Amino acid sequence: MKKVSFAAVLALFCFCVSGFSQSGGGVSNTYKIGSIDFIAIKDTDTNMGKNILTKPNSEVVKRVMPDNQNPSSINAFVVKTSSKTILIDAGVGAGGNLIKNLAAAGISPDKVDIILITHMHGDHIGGLISPDNKKVFPAADVYVAAPEIGYWAGNISANVGNTNLAKAVRAVYGNKFKTFEWGENVTPEIKSVKAQGHTPGHTVFDISSGEEKLTVIADLIHSLKVQTADPSISVTFDVDPLQAVDTRKRILREASKNKTRVAGMHIPFPGVGTVTETDNGGYFFNPALK
Ligand SMILES: [Zn+2]
Numbered sequence: 001m002k003k004v005s006f007a008a009v010l011a012l013f014c015f016c017v018s019g020f021s022q023s024g025g026g027v028s029n030t031y032k033i034g035s036i037d038f039i040a041i042k043d044t045d046t047n048m049g050k051n052i053l054t055k056p057n058s059e060v061v062k063r064v065m066p067d068n069q070n071p072s073s074i075n076a077f078v079v080k081t082s083s084k085t086i087l088i089d090a091g092v093g094a095g096g097n098l099i100k101n102l103a104a105a106g107i108s109p110d111k112v113d114i115i116l117i118t119h120m121h122g123d124h125i126g127g128l129i130s131p132d133n134k135k136v137f138p139a140a141d142v143y144v145a146a147p148e149i150g151y152w153a154g155n156i157s158a159n160v161g162n163t164n165l166a167k168a169v170r171a172v173y174g175n176k177f178k179t180f181e182w183g184e185n186v187t188p189e190i191k192s193v194k195a196q197g198h199t200p201g202h203t204v205f206d207i208s209s210g211e212e213k214l215t216v217i218a219d220l221i222h223s224l225k226v227q228t229a230d231p232s233i234s235v236t237f238d239v240d241p242l243q244a245v246d247t248r249k250r251i252l253r254e255a256s257k258n259k260t261r262v263a264g265m266h267i268p269f270p271g272v273g274t275v276t277e278t279d280n281g282g283y284f285f286n287p288a289l290k
Contacts, residue, residue, distance in 0.1 A: 027097065028105035029270040031261075031288060034209025036189060037080040039105055040263065040270035043091035043098045043127070044074050048222060048266075052235045060230040070223045073269040074123050077216055078107060079207060081189060086114045087137070088205060088216055089265060093126030099136070112137045116186055117144045118218035118265065119199040120152050120166045129172045142169075143186050146179040148201020151239075195220065195251060197234075197244025204251060214261040214272075220248045222266045228252075228275065228283040252283050261288050 031038045049068045050056040076098055079086040085107060091098035099109060115137060118124060130136055152166035170177050180186045182194040182203065195204040198219045205216040221227045222235045231248045234241035255262050256277040263272045267285070275283040 026270075027101040029272070030105075031214070031272060032212075033079075033207055033214050033261075034212045035082070036207065036209040037078075038207065038214060038263070038272075039078040039080065039107075040272055041076045041078060041098060041101050041105060042073055042269040043076055043096040043101070043123075045269065046072050046074060046266070048072055050223075050226075052222060052237070053226060054234045054236060054238075054241050058230070058233065060233070061226055064225045064229045065223070070225065071268050072222065072224065072266040073271060075263070075265050075267070075269055075271045076127075077263055078102070078105070079187075079190065081187070084113045084187065085111055086116060086187060086190065087112045087140070088116045089118055089124040089218075090115060090127035090136070092123045093129070093136075094131055096127060098127045109137045110139055112140045114187060115140045115142045116190065116192075116203075116205060117142060117148075118204065118216070119202040120144065120148055120162070120169070121199065121219070122162050122165050124219075124265065125165065125169050128169050133168060133172055135172055135176075140176065142173050142177050143180050144177070145192065145201040145203045146181055147196070148199060148203070149179055151200040193251075195247045197240050197242075197247045198238050200239060202247075213258070214263060215251065215255055217251055217255075217262045217264050219265055220244075220251060221264045224264075224267050224285060228285050230282055253277060256283060 027042045029040045048070045050061050050065055074092055076091050077088040128136055152163055156163045180192050182192055185191045189207055189209055191206045193204045193206055195202045204218050207214045226233055232245050234244045238244040252275050256275050261274055273285050273287040275285055277283055
């Protein structure tokens, strides 16, 4: 596997990662949601240290991350229904392994019908276009929440690289680049849910089939150890860290109460499990079995 260059990611995406490591293990895992296949695909492993956190020197960080090791991943997820192949987020692009690992799961980019984007940071949309600005997924319609598109259409001086990438993706996909409003079902099985804070259009997706449900929680968690122990800790690159706290607490509480599985883009691969609320307002993460 190729390693993602730390400098490249930092420069392009303002994604403040302290270093990268690759670990062993699989590259795709398939789960069932009713009659749907839900497939976790690893793009790459990362190790974001404590300096991404808004309270890096807090007692909870000292307790749960004393070695400053914060193993995480960049994950994408595929929903396969009887008629459609739907990709949720497209990974980092150059330096990532999404296409190779989709192939290992038997999925070719030209067979992806729909791509749902949780938000337009580079580690989620970088994989949509090739280095020479071509579509990586030629047949796909790409859907993004309307407020997210509005945000990146502005000139965000603090994150010029990401702004340019967001604009390039829109231009390359042209009329295949589409919007949804929060609360809409973007497919019959997948409902979009407002989850602002990390970015103004950050979205989570509720996937349902029969009696079963799973919520893709996107970037509500960048440090599984710290942010489950204390959900009031955000990351420095949340656009609105306080709003991100409210959103994280709301969605984790609902998932715990309803015993809904969650899947996170930066929870260590495969990133799928359930959360159980603890007495002190934190959560315990239980990795899902298939
Ligand atoms: Zn991310």
